Amino acid sequence: MRFLLLALLLVSPLCFSKTVVIIQSYHIQYKWDADYIAAVQSVLGDNHKIHILELDTKRLPKAEWPQKVEITQQAIAKINPDVAILGDDNAFSLMAAHLVEKNIPVVFLGVNGGPVQHPALEHPLVTGILERPFFAESIRHLRKVLSQKDRFLVLMDDSPTMRNAVNEYFGDKRQATLYGSQLDIVLTNDKDTWLQSVFNAHETYDAIVVGTHHTIRDEADNYITPKELMTEAFTRTRIPIFSFWDIFIGKEQSIGGFTISAHQEGLTAARLASLILNGVKPNRIPQLKSLSGHYVYSESGLKHWNLDLSPLIASQANFVD
Template sequence: MRVFLLALLLVSPLCFGKTVVVVQSYHLEYKWDADYLEAIQTVLGKEHDIHAFELDTKRLPKSEWFGRASDIRRSIAELGPDVVILGDDNAFALMAEPLVHQGIPVVFLGVNGGPAQHPALKHPLVTGILERPFFTESIRHLKKILRKKDRFLVLMDDSPTMRNAVTEHFGDKREAKVHGAQLEIVLTNNKSEWLSQIIQGHQTYDAIVVGTHHTIRDDAGNYAPPNELMDEAFAKAQIPIFSFWDIFVGKNQGIGGFTVSAHQEGLTAARLASLVLNGIAPGRIPQLKSLSGHYVYSQSGLQHWDLTLSPMIASQAKFVE
């Protein structure tokens, strides 16, 4: 069945003139959302009407999430879509159950939680892609880049997305061995603590690998813009900073790594949605995990840390500058 599904994803036949709604957990200025939305438009936009809504949950305080979700649900009811694509955990948590109760098929992407956090994952009107950072593959790759250096700090915000991803892979442990490398995992939403881990990291680790850092606030409760946070981290770090996601790689950002691609997640979600639009019940479409990572690197980051990729990796890598 899985082989058959993958074959269908490659051709992704489309029927015409349907209405597709995309609900983003975050906002269009956030590169993850922009990349997957562009991919969805590429697959579905020529033949279907696509309407996108932002929940903006990385910037809005949690007290305002339900009100924003209610407004979006009313808009969706007016549109009467044939399928709704939900991006990431917050959109799924806020929107999935009301949608399926109305009989609207749901395709998700970027969801890290399982059925314990999201019971609607088991609903027959739901299918999609469970986003999973490539922890094992990333560390194996970075050991080759760093050569004989194998002490890593995995630094993430303390968001539902990161908690779910870490817990599924490592359980309750916050220290682990992966391919002989020693990992310590830190999740925090406090800007001072996050930066302190970056600044002092060289005392304990050989490198830092960042996850999402988009729910971080300062001591006064002010939101810390992710790009500004990474600019400061890059300037103050004394050891290389890599990433599990391609959206955090660039000038004065992460150096790179074996990363999850928002664009690929969006393409796959759109192809799953096309199957639903062609009459295949979501319950007949197996839920997938992130299908493939890719090597993404910043040229200036490699130069800054005097790192060199092997010819084989360089030939497969995408360079963002």
Template sequence: MRLLILALLFVSPLCFSKTVVVIQSYHAEYKWDSDYIRAIQSTLGQKHEITFLELDTKRLPKPQWSHKVESIRKSVAELQPDIAILGDDNAFSLMAKHLVDNEIPVVFFGVNGTRVQHPALDHPLVTGILERPFFAQSIRHLRKVLQNRDRFLILMDDSITMRNAVNDYFGDARQAQLYGSHLDIVLTNDKDTWLSAVDNAHTQYDAVIVGTHHTIRDAENNYVAPGELINQAYYRSQIPIFSFWDISIGKEQGVGGFTVSAYQEGLTAARLASLILNGVNPDRVPQIKSLSGHYVYSKSGMQHWNIELSPLIASQSNFVE
């Protein structure tokens, strides 16, 4: 069945125009969201009516989330969508049960949470893509890119998303060995701690690999924009900074890596939604993990940290500048 579904993902939608609602955990100006919005629009936009609704949970204080949820519930009631696509954990945790209780099929993506945290994952009207960083593939790739590749610092925020991703792969361990390289895993929501780890990384490690860094706050509890943080890290780090996500790679950011793609996640979710819009029951569409990563590199970052790619890897990579 899984192979059949994967094959069907590449079949063009055949159904008549229907109503699709996409509920974002975050906001359209955030690069992760803007990339998957493009993918969903490109796949479903010519055939169906799509409405995008933002929970805006990165910028809104948590006490305000309930008011935003109520507003979106009213919008959904007015739209009466044929299907809902939910982007990331907050949208799923805040909206999935309400949607299936109203018999609206749900396709999710970007969800790192478990069935304990998200019981609605087991509902027959729910399917989608469980997002997981490519830990093993990333280390294997970097061992081909770097001459010094014995020790890596994996640096993340201490969000539910990152805790789930790390625990899913490493369990409770915060040190590990992969392909002969030693990994130390640090999760923190404190700006000073995060940047201090970057400052001192060269004394112990050959490279830093960042996960998400989107729930970090400063000493006054002010939210620190992810772009601002990775920009500071770029200038302060004496060793190259790679990333598990392509949204953290670019000019004055991370240099590259084998990454999860927001566009690919959105594309796969849209294709799963197409199956359901064509009449396939959601419980016949298996939930899957992120299907494929891609090599992404910043040319200016490569120059900054003196990184050279082999002709083979370069031919397989996307360059963001």
């Protein structure tokens, strides 16, 4: 079945024009969302009408989420889509049950939680891509890039996305060993804690690997933008910063790594949606995990840290800036 599905994803012929709604957990200025939406539009946009709705849950206080959900549900009623594409855990937890109750098929991407967190994952109208960071593959890769590689700080926000990803792979442990390297895992939504972890990391670690950092707030509960946070981290850290996601790589950001691609997740989600628009029932489409990672590196970051990639890795990598 998996091989048949992959073959269908490659062709996924499009039917006559229908209506697709994309519901973002976050907002269009967030690069992850922008990248997967562009990918969806590249597959479906010429043949179908696409509506985009954002829940904005990284910036809005949680107390305001119910009002945003109500507004989104009202918009859904007017749009009456043939399929809904949900991006990330918050959109799924807030919207999936409502959509299937209205008999609207759901394709999800970027979801880290399982059926315990998201019972609607088991609904017959639901399929999609479970996002799974490449923890082991990333560390194995970085051990080939770094000369000092004994201890890593894995630093993330304390969002549902990161909690689910870490708990599925590591359970309740916040220390682990992968390929001979020791990992300490820190999840926090506090700006000072996050930054102090970066500033002091050189005392213990050889490198930092970041997950998402988009739910960080200061002591006055002000939202801290990811760019502001990473720029300060880059400026003051004494050890290199890598990433599990390609959206965090660039000038004065993280250097690179073996990463998940928002674009690839979007392409796959769009092709799954296309199958549904062509009459395939969602429960006939097996749910997938992130299909493949890729090497992405910042040229300025490599230069800043005086790092060289092997000819083999360099030949396979995408370079930014």
